Amino acid sequence: MKEKIIVVLNKAGLHARPAATLVQTLNKYQSVIKILKNDLEADAKSVIGVMALAAAYGSKLKFIADGPDEYEAIVTIENLFDSKFGE
């Protein structure tokens, strides 16, 4: 199991398009990936779940990946957030 805490730094937060990019990217991984925000938990492969987190600019998210490609998944997540989803 791999974990990573990430702060949302794109201006509009994890709104529809970044959420879509995140889910599309993570669908390629076999690992089960969860996102925790305070007491909320979402399946990172569910766009509804990700949007429901209402992760605005500055939110702290904890990603937990569990599976054969968990390491790669976490690195990819970091890259996505670093690139601010290319926005």
Place this chain on the structure above:
Amino acid sequence: MSVDDKDIVLEGIAASAGIAIGKVFLLEENFCFVCKEVPKSFREAEKKRFDDAIEKTRSEFTITYNRINDVLGENYARIADVYLLILDDPTLKKNVYKLITDGINAEYALFKAIDKIIHFFENINDSFFKERKVDIQDVGKKILANLFCKKGKNLIRVDEESIIIANNLTPSDTVSVRGKKIAGFATDIGGKTSHTAIIAQGLAIPAVVGLKNISLLVKAGETIIIDGDKGEVVLNPSSKTLLHYKNKYDLQLSRTVELEKLKNLISETTDNHKIFIFANIDHSDEVPLILNKGAVGIGLYRTETIYFNRDSIPKEQEHFDIYYRVVQEISPYAITIRTFDLGGDKLTKMGLLNLGFESNPSLGLRSIRLCLKYPEIFISQLRAILRVSVLGKVKLMYPMISCLAEVRAANAILNKVKEDLRRENIKFNENMEVGVMIEVPSAGVVIDSIAKEVDFVSIGTNDLIQYMLAVDRVNENVAYLYDPMHPAILRFIKRIVDEGHKARIKVAMCGEMAGEPKYTPVILGMGLDEFSVSPSQIAPIKKIVRSVSFMDCKTIADKVLKLEDSKSILKEIDLFCETRDINT
């Protein structure tokens, strides 16, 4: 018609600017369904029916995606991506399946599953995220329509100059009206950032959303007014109100015509001083948009996006394929390709290089410094740029230059790459112009030396201001100090322009400052040759350029260069604009 004309004003949310006067076209989409018990032996078939509806909806969304992509480009089309993902959402599917397994019919199961999600979203405090529920509702409605095998009312039959009224519009509805002269949109639900609003803005159609119950209040065919600036809709308008809005509409029309006319006009001042207005782009697919906005070239092509979301440093051929498309599309206009401008910290995080920890990445190993240290990254990009240089007017620009030695070192690598290409018999433009971005203050100080060894310079104001004033403008505690009108900045820019001209080279500006109409007269008056701005700013900047005289601009530039604080500088600019009736 009512007994007497009396305005009924509905207040909503201004979603897309402009005034529209037209006849109502009502888009109804109400379904009636009941909760039915499905016998055990039919439940698998019921799931299959649900799956079929999903597949049908998927093909509709794909068509929508392609259509939006054609009309507005990929950025907007990504909206349809969200719809596809909602359609495939594992949680939604699981919940619907579970309800069907319990014996509920597909329609009601879907309704219940969506309703539960909507309820959750309604409890979110952040209105921006709360609004995303509309997307989920839209998808639900589309699936439901396919479960019923019912087609929604087709917008293709809408009359010209109609105002479309609906409970809500999906992006596919919104975009299907393309090519028709729809006057406006008004919907019961939605907010400023709803997808319908974004697309209406893209199509420049006035829209008001969040009107709660307008779809129940209007009758098809009646005349109404949409005020997309104020976010109001006027039903049953009096003749006085109609006249008032008619005048506003005419004014808006002439303004649009004016900006549209500007598209094909050259950017020159009233006393025939010509300057160039180019566009800044990040992606190859932005070229059609900027041409449509009247750009006469690309003054800054940021190549960083090529490095994102990948697991290795891009190869020469990948660079080439991307540049090939951009150069082909922008030709015969010129394009300035800026080489790699990322921080080493980014590459390390992306797993493309391991450069270790940097305590201060913005002053660290980045951009040109990284290219000089790891020439293999630089060389693959330089080879690709040289190879496309024969296909159009291609210029090369180095970012983050801080001293002459760096220019020389970069050029030494460039010359070596050229030699290699000659040896390999690969054609390139021997006279390709090479310039540098002036964004590090030291480069501006020694601009006289640098200008002698390059073909052009472009002032990158965003970083230049940050470095000069020692302000991180993203840091809200000090962002107020980020001030493009700081006398130090203006005097410095003036120096760069003057020294550039002394060396007989062109001086451009590609930072955000170039795209702010308020600053245009001053930087124009300082003698800047080229403005490179974001696509939306091309027409507004051109409008200012065409409404002032170069003489006047020189006078105000000289005047503000003598002032001692930005407050009085801004005051002087406001006075300049006011007396000339310039709207910035």
